[in-house]
Amino acid sequence: MTHDTLSMTINGQAADSQNRLEVVNPASGAVFASVPDAGAPELETAISAARAAFPGWRDTPWAERAAIVNRIGETIAANAAELATMLTREQGKPAEQAQFEVMAAAQWCQATATLTLPDREIKAGPGRRQVTRYVPIGVVAGISPWNFPVVLSMWKIAPALLAGNTLVLKPSPFTPMTVLRIGELIRDFVPAGVINVITGGDALGPMMTEHPGFDKVSFTGSTATGRRVMESAAPTLKRLTLELGGNDAAIVMPDVNVRETAEKLFWSAFTNSGQVCVATKRAYVHNDIYEVFRDEMAKLAKAVPMGDGSQQGVALGPIQNKPQYDRVKGLLADCEANSYGLLQGEAPQDGGFFVPVTLVDNPPEESRIVREEQFGPILPLVRFTDVEDAISRANNTDMGLAGTVWSADTATAMRIAERLETGNVWINEGLALSPFAAFGGRKQSGIGVENGVEGLMAYTEAKTYLMAN
Numbered sequence: 001m002t003h004d005t006l007s008m009t010i011n012g013q014a015a016d017s018q019n020r021l022e023v024v025n026p027a028s029g030a031v032f033a034s035v036p037d038a039g040a041p042e043l044e045t046a047i048s049a050a051r052a053a054f055p056g057w058r059d060t061p062w063a064e065r066a067a068i069v070n071r072i073g074e075t076i077a078a079n080a081a082e083l084a085t086m087l088t089r090e091q092g093k094p095a096e097q098a099q100f101e102v103m104a105a106a107q108w109c110q111a112t113a114t115l116t117l118p119d120r121e122i123k124a125g126p127g128r129r130q131v132t133r134y135v136p137i138g139v140v141a142g143i144s145p146w147n148f149p150v151v152l153s154m155w156k157i158a159p160a161l162l163a164g165n166t167l168v169l170k171p172s173p174f175t176p177m178t179v180l181r182i183g184e185l186i187r188d189f190v191p192a193g194v195i196n197v198i199t200g201g202d203a204l205g206p207m208m209t210e211h212p213g214f215d216k217v218s219f220t221g222s223t224a225t226g227r228r229v230m231e232s233a234a235p236t237l238k239r240l241t242l243e244l245g246g247n248d249a250a251i252v253m254p255d256v257n258v259r260e261t262a263e264k265l266f267w268s269a270f271t272n273s274g275q276v277c278v279a280t281k282r283a284y285v286h287n288d289i290y291e292v293f294r295d296e297m298a299k300l301a302k303a304v305p306m307g308d309g310s311q312q313g314v315a316l317g318p319i320q321n322k323p324q325y326d327r328v329k330g331l332l333a334d335c336e337a338n339s340y341g342l343l344q345g346e347a348p349q350d351g352g353f354f355v356p357v358t359l360v361d362n363p364p365e366e367s368r369i370v371r372e373e374q375f376g377p378i379l380p381l382v383r384f385t386d387v388e389d390a391i392s393r394a395n396n397t398d399m400g401l402a403g404t405v406w407s408a409d410t411a412t413a414m415r416i417a418e419r420l421e422t423g424n425v426w427i428n429e430g431l432a433l434s435p436f437a438a439f440g441g442r443k444q445s446g447i448g449v450e451n452g453v454e455g456l457m458a459y460t461e462a463k464t465y466l467m468a469n
């Protein structure tokens, strides 16, 4: 089966482009489909459609906009099986996790649709009134990455629309298909021009971020690209939400139940083959339990099956694309060149972009694998004895996305969590997220937040009415 017929959605209609972008199945390394490769003309049409649709959508009552956002969620849920199969094929993740992502996208739309941003009456002196109202910004450029293409696109679509903005969304060129398909499924009930979905190669993102037709950019991707987005948004002072990279630390205290914690931490690090922005990317493990903890993790590394995500029983898939595969292999080669101890699982030998689950046994703090975001299935385990030292090492980075703390004593865990310079912190769990909780990164992991009322507010501007009466 090929999917060469998927179309972009511009002004509520199917749109194609002269050029094509090839899509590779990361489990085989082979091209299996192609999608439109939009350039300047298609982008201009999409922006014009979004601008034309803005006044009508802005003036549509909140409840009607909420009903449409909710219906997007229902539509995704109703088509989950088809969407999840497509997602596994283009992204590589196991079928069950693809289904989970698609259903999470549906749930996010439906949960976001319940949010409201009431006017705020501000206390004023006698004979005066002051009211702050949250008004939409205008036309939003949404740019999403390849690790969770569906749910992270919905994190933009749902709040942008609910708040009264219109949008042009561009998924990653590595994972364009499932989001294109969602555009097709919703185009008959979302008013024309309100959502436009376009796909294209490397040139399209920069074209969007510098285009004066956008009022805001909501970007999820790497920190390096985030800097470029901020630069190109500067001339027109576009509003920005940047969700960027992380190098999340876990701190494991000696009082934990080793087997239980090792299993939870394993999945916090290796879900989606480590390609999660808030995955545990370095684990500081107390010296008293270091060996037993490492050995428990190593057992899992050997036991968890890696392979083509469309096959039954597979729990971990490939790296999503060749450039990232080369980067992760480069980090592995650096570990080997420095003779760090490696504990590894099995991975398919030929075909796709597979890297075996790898634990790096106590590499130095200054090693590349500890200092850099790996975004793949390699986790350094690092010993510590003094928790103050572990906290300071966890914070010794330009990143500040998330972290985890593991201890049987939740008061101690909370005290450690309070000291981590991150936007999110989990205690005795990892990765769990809520559509109602603000999510964002500190330092160079981002600007602003997504989700919850705070995330919704990021798609508005505060407009204050000051009245004498």
Ligand code: NAD
Binding pocket: 143, 144, 145, 146, 147, 148, 152, 170, 171, 172, 173, 201, 202, 204, 205, 206, 207, 209, 220, 221, 222, 223, 225, 226, 228, 229, 243, 244, 245, 246, 276, 277, 278, 373, 375, 401, 441, 445, 446
């Ligand atoms: P990336 O920065 O390479 O690409 C992200 C998106 O930006 C893609 O759609 C890409 O086409 C587009 N793009 C590329 N160059 C651009 C430019 N100059 N201007 C505008 N757009 C451009 O990131 P990626 O490799 O797709 O994703 C992996 C990274 O994303 C990791 O660092 C990960 O931690 C991060 N991430 C962060 C979050 C979060 O919420 N904080 C979530 C997921 C992923």
